[in-house]
Amino acid sequence: MSAAETVKFVLTEADLPTHWYNLAADLPTLPPPPIHPGTGEPVGPADLEPVFPMELILQEVSRERWIAIPGPVLDVYRLWRPTPLFRARRLERVLGTPARIYYKYEGVSPAGSHKPNTAVAQAYYNKQAGVKRLTTETGAGQWGSSLAMACAFFGMELKVYMVRASYLQKPYRRILMETWGAQCVPSPSPDTASGRRFYEQDPEHPGSLGIAISEAVEDAASRADTKYSLGSVLNHVLLHQTVIGLEALRQFELAGDYPDVIFGCVGGGSNFAGLTFPFVRDKLQGKDVRIVAVEPAACPSLTRGVYTYDFGDTARTTPLLKMHTLGHTFIPARIHAGGLRYHGMAPLVSHLYEHGLIEAIALPQTKVFEGAVLFARAEGIIPAPESAHAVRAAIDEARRCAETGEEKAILIGLSGHGHFDLAAYEAYLAGKLEDYEYPEEAVRQALAELPKVSG
Amino acid sequence: MSAAETVKFVLTEADLPTHWYNLAADLPTLPPPPIHPGTGEPVGPADLEPVFPMELILQEVSRERWIAIPGPVLDVYRLWRPTPLFRARRLERVLGTPARIYYKYEGVSPAGSHKPNTAVAQAYYNKQAGVKRLTTETGAGQWGSSLAMACAFFGMELKVYMVRASYLQKPYRRILMETWGAQCVPSPSPDTASGRRFYEQDPEHPGSLGIAISEAVEDAASRADTKYSLGSVLNHVLLHQTVIGLEALRQFELAGDYPDVIFGCVGGGSNFAGLTFPFVRDKLQGKDVRIVAVEPAACPSLTRGVYTYDFGDTARTTPLLKMHTLGHTFIPARIHAGGLRYHGMAPLVSHLYEHGLIEAIALPQTKVFEGAVLFARAEGIIPAPESAHAVRAAIDEARRCAETGEEKAILIGLSGHGHFDLAAYEAYLAGKLEDYEYPEEAVRQALAELPKVSG
Numbered sequence: 001m002s003a004a005e006t007v008k009f010v011l012t013e014a015d016l017p018t019h020w021y022n023l024a025a026d027l028p029t030l031p032p033p034p035i036h037p038g039t040g041e042p043v044g045p046a047d048l049e050p051v052f053p054m055e056l057i058l059q060e061v062s063r064e065r066w067i068a069i070p071g072p073v074l075d076v077y078r079l080w081r082p083t084p085l086f087r088a089r090r091l092e093r094v095l096g097t098p099a100r101i102y103y104k105y106e107g108v109s110p111a112g113s114h115k116p117n118t119a120v121a122q123a124y125y126n127k128q129a130g131v132k133r134l135t136t137e138t139g140a141g142q143w144g145s146s147l148a149m150a151c152a153f154f155g156m157e158l159k160v161y162m163v164r165a166s167y168l169q170k171p172y173r174r175i176l177m178e179t180w181g182a183q184c185v186p187s188p189s190p191d192t193a194s195g196r197r198f199y200e201q202d203p204e205h206p207g208s209l210g211i212a213i214s215e216a217v218e219d220a221a222s223r224a225d226t227k228y229s230l231g232s233v234l235n236h237v238l239l240h241q242t243v244i245g246l247e248a249l250r251q252f253e254l255a256g257d258y259p260d261v262i263f264g265c266v267g268g269g270s271n272f273a274g275l276t277f278p279f280v281r282d283k284l285q286g287k288d289v290r291i292v293a294v295e296p297a298a299c300p301s302l303t304r305g306v307y308t309y310d311f312g313d314t315a316r317t318t319p320l321l322k323m324h325t326l327g328h329t330f331i332p333a334r335i336h337a338g339g340l341r342y343h344g345m346a347p348l349v350s351h352l353y354e355h356g357l358i359e360a361i362a363l364p365q366t367k368v369f370e371g372a373v374l375f376a377r378a379e380g381i382i383p384a385p386e387s388a389h390a391v392r393a394a395i396d397e398a399r400r401c402a403e404t405g406e407e408k409a410i411l412i413g414l415s416g417h418g419h420f421d422l423a424a425y426e427a428y429l430a431g432k433l434e435d436y437e438y439p440e441e442a443v444r445q446a447l448a449e450l451p452k453v454s455g
Numbered sequence: 456m457s458a459a460e461t462v463k464f465v466l467t468e469a470d471l472p473t474h475w476y477n478l479a480a481d482l483p484t485l486p487p488p489p490i491h492p493g494t495g496e497p498v499g500p501a502d503l504e505p506v507f508p509m510e511l512i513l514q515e516v517s518r519e520r521w522i523a524i525p526g527p528v529l530d531v532y533r534l535w536r537p538t539p540l541f542r543a544r545r546l547e548r549v550l551g552t553p554a555r556i557y558y559k560y561e562g563v564s565p566a567g568s569h570k571p572n573t574a575v576a577q578a579y580y581n582k583q584a585g586v587k588r589l590t591t592e593t594g595a596g597q598w599g600s601s602l603a604m605a606c607a608f609f610g611m612e613l614k615v616y617m618v619r620a621s622y623l624q625k626p627y628r629r630i631l632m633e634t635w636g637a638q639c640v641p642s643p644s645p646d647t648a649s650g651r652r653f654y655e656q657d658p659e660h661p662g663s664l665g666i667a668i669s670e671a672v673e674d675a676a677s678r679a680d681t682k683y684s685l686g687s688v689l690n691h692v693l694l695h696q697t698v699i700g701l702e703a704l705r706q707f708e709l710a711g712d713y714p715d716v717i718f719g720c721v722g723g724g725s726n727f728a729g730l731t732f733p734f735v736r737d738k739l740q741g742k743d744v745r746i747v748a749v750e751p752a753a754c755p756s757l758t759r760g761v762y763t764y765d766f767g768d769t770a771r772t773t774p775l776l777k778m779h780t781l782g783h784t785f786i787p788a789r790i791h792a793g794g795l796r797y798h799g800m801a802p803l804v805s806h807l808y809e810h811g812l813i814e815a816i817a818l819p820q821t822k823v824f825e826g827a828v829l830f831a832r833a834e835g836i837i838p839a840p841e842s843a844h845a846v847r848a849a850i851d852e853a854r855r856c857a858e859t860g861e862e863k864a865i866l867i868g869l870s871g872h873g874h875f876d877l878a879a880y881e882a883y884l885a886g887k888l889e890d891y892e893y894p895e896e897a898v899r900q901a902l903a904e905l906p907k908v909s910g
Contacts, residue, residue, distance in 0.1 A: 004526075004530055005530055006530050006531065006533040006534050008468070008533060008534070010467070010468070012465070013463070013465070071459075075459055075460055075461050076461065078461040078463060079461050079463070079541075079834075079835055086534075090608070108563065110834075110835035110836045110837070111835075112874070149835055152831075152832045152833075152835075153545070153835070171877075171881070172627075172874070172877040172878075175877040175878070175880050175881045175884070176837065176877060178880075178881070178884050179828060179831050179832075179837060179877070179880045179884065180831060180832060181832055373634060376607075376634050376635060377607045377634075377635060377636055378607075379534075379565075380534055380565035380566075380604050380607075380608070381565045382565070382631065382634060419567070419627070419874040419875065420874065420877075422626075422627040422630040422631060422634070422875075423627075423630070425630050425633075425634045426626075426630045426633070429630070429633050429634065
């Protein structure tokens with residue numbers, strides 16, 4: 001090992017972004033608006049008021065390029081931000097590649113992922129609006145635990161509906177939520193009408209993000225003191241995540257480099273958007289950069305889904321969103337990357353994909369974990385199963401560079417650590433990790449249940 | 456919540472210490488030397504050569520004040536060092552205290568604790584000496600996982616003997632070791648003569664650090680390609696940890712403050728020593744600072760042990776160390792702070808305690824977890840059960856300040872996060888955490904088996 005393999009680009013607090021970047025300001029065309037399923041008309045602020053505070057609704061439709069981050073939100077960000085950008089020289093050496101590999105690491109937050117970037121903002125705006133209690137859904141638990149931490153900071157109550165497959169597979173994330181003071185129940189639960197529909201058929205129902213969203217929205221809509229908080233998909237959530245990419249841009253300036261290709265994992269799309277939207281802005285201005293979304297083969301909404309209007313949840317309670325979807329009734333296999341088990345894709349990310357501004361690939365989970373272990377042994381950090389999708393795609397790219405001799409700069413969005421996912425690593429190391437075929441028939445059935453809407 | 460509660464003191468890489476601080480250079484009297492149990496004479500370098508490389512043996516007996524940190528070790532340190540010092544304003548607000556509470560956070564390392572500070576150094580010196588394979592023991596697994604990571608960086612094999620109680624209680628730390636490529640077996644194991652003694656009596660024997668050390672030493676001594684690595688107690692281990700306190704001193708300069716009282720948890724003593732020895736140096740030069748070691752009530756070597764020569768391990772294979780001990784045959788209760796389940800105390804820490812340079816207190820685990828949850832909800836970070844001992848003691852001190860109005864500056868050594876200890880949090884939150892009486896009779900029996908040595 002040589003004497004200077006660690007190359008870390010650290011920003012000071014003075015470099016912490018003071019504004020979020022809103023891609024809508026720079027897009028030549030906007031994504032089609034959400035539609036009210038009853039009227040077929042675009043939804044307005046009044047339709048969203050029962051579940052969201054007005055400040056977030058305004059951010060959802062804003063076309064301002066820069067939106068100021070409130071002081072109390074910045075103050076919490078400072079606990080772990082700016083996050084580091086690393087040059088992965090040890091990984092490069094192991095791969096024998098001429099590529100320069102970088103990773104932007106969001107696992108330094110107390111919750112261990114990028115999710116607090118929006119959790120803190122959402123808790124703050126709700127608190128300002130006088131809301132006492134929030135509800136939400138969570139898959140792997142990264143989102144639920146992040147919102148639990150944010151609610152602890154702002155003194156708010158929280159009830160989390162956690163996809164039962166993950167609730168059973170990842171007890172540590174539930175305990176994390178409880179340690180921060182939140183209530184966490186497995187979904188489908190008997191606590192809501194949307195949950196009972198599934199729970200009464202099968203109390204062991206593995207659940208899905210779609211069902212959990214239905215439960216959390218129903219709970220919020222039925223109580224005056226409560227609003228709902230979503231961890232991905234919506235424009236305002238993606239907006240809050242752009243601190244990641246804004247910091248990364250400054251760090252690449254420090255490095256005197258610029259990525260040729262960026263890999264980010266996609267479930268609902270917020271981590272990917274947060275990292276890449278500031279680079280999409282550069283691309284719109286002529287910069288040559290490939291931006292690749294990496295999704296699980298078991299839930300490939302971009303690469304195998306249909307671009308159409310669909311519900312965000314299983315019980316059809318949300319507005320219709322124009323997005324790449326596998327159908328709101330599709331229940332993905334129980335892959336360990338629980339945060340990527342969502343039937344749809346953020347409308348903004350879908351729009352970019354449709355217009356050729358980003359690419360997408362899908363990977364099976366054994367390949368993903370093989371990459372994660374290789375990364376962990378080279379760089380020390382244990383990637384979250386979700387982030388490991390981006391890691392594996394980057395490793396494949398770096399290996400291609402080793403064959404062609406291309407000296408590409410590759411950026412990985414390392415959105416979180418895998419400390420609460422070690423059962424998945426154990427299964428991989430024991431050779432017990434399953435891959436899942438593309439669920440062609442299940443997707444066909446789900447797509448047959450898409451709502452009929454023109455647009 | 457006010458607009459500026461996050462106060463973080465961040466050093467740049469240029470501020471990373473280039474030397475470790477050796478307290479032996481400044482002590483008016485040195486601790487009595489280790490003694491060979493057969494001859495009753497002080498052990499020399501030749502006695503230690505079968506298990507340690509010469510560079511570490513020389514550090515063990517060095518009286519140089521500053522020992523240069525090798526470039527490749529610094530290079531790995533830079534992955535997460537310098538670590539942050541935080542002002543815990545949110546916790547101060549919750550406690551309504553006029554005290555200023557600070558915490559130095561070592562959980563930012565990929566292994567999640569301070570242990571890599573010495574693991575990386577030890578792996579490096581062994582690698583330089585041509586050693587191919589290391590063995591070690593681990594309690595909670597913080598040490599074993601840290602050494603596993605260090606061995607991955609330097610391309611070395613590692614076998615970890617893990618105290619069975621922790622092996623069963625904390626499967627995630629085992630998986631962590633395996634992910635980094637190490638082999639991990641529960642101790643007592645059938646793989647060594649020292650282990651078989653206990654294993655054959657009871658294959659479910661909960662084990663102890665003392666037994667696990669015996670196994671790892673025996674394994675190393677019996678193979679030419681293998682040496683042994685210890686995670687605490689010895690002088691060179693404490694030395695490597697002083698980067699913590701050296702950074703903290705600079706950070707207090709940045710803060711324009713200085714601690715009136717420092718709390719660190721103690722098991723073998725290395726985290727406590729690493730944080731406090733640079734402050735002990737100040738104290739020897741007249742500075743007024745209280746330094747308090749916090750140990751578990753179930754294993755109180757400083758507050759209830761005897762200061763005498765004892766074996767470091769259960770099978771009586773190590774040299775005799777002059778230390779505070781509960782007796783090398785004492786098996787502590789299965790508290791969740793597995794890293795604090797050691798019968799003895801580092802000779803240097805024992806020496807300071809004997810000479811009144813440091814104080815010690817013991818806390819039961821329910822009080823400790825109560826403090827940890829309060830800290831987590833205020834500051835976000837989930838403390839390791841070990842570190843939570845220091846957290847709880849600091850909270851008690853801050854509450855006393857709230858009564859007296861004293862504006863003390865309190866420093867907590869937050870040696871690691873509790874991501875792999877959430878089962879303990881779950882037990883606490885469910886009201887199922889047990890406290891253990893001081894094991895008076897077991898300690899009396901163990902003390903009756905102390906070796907007879909003058910000195």
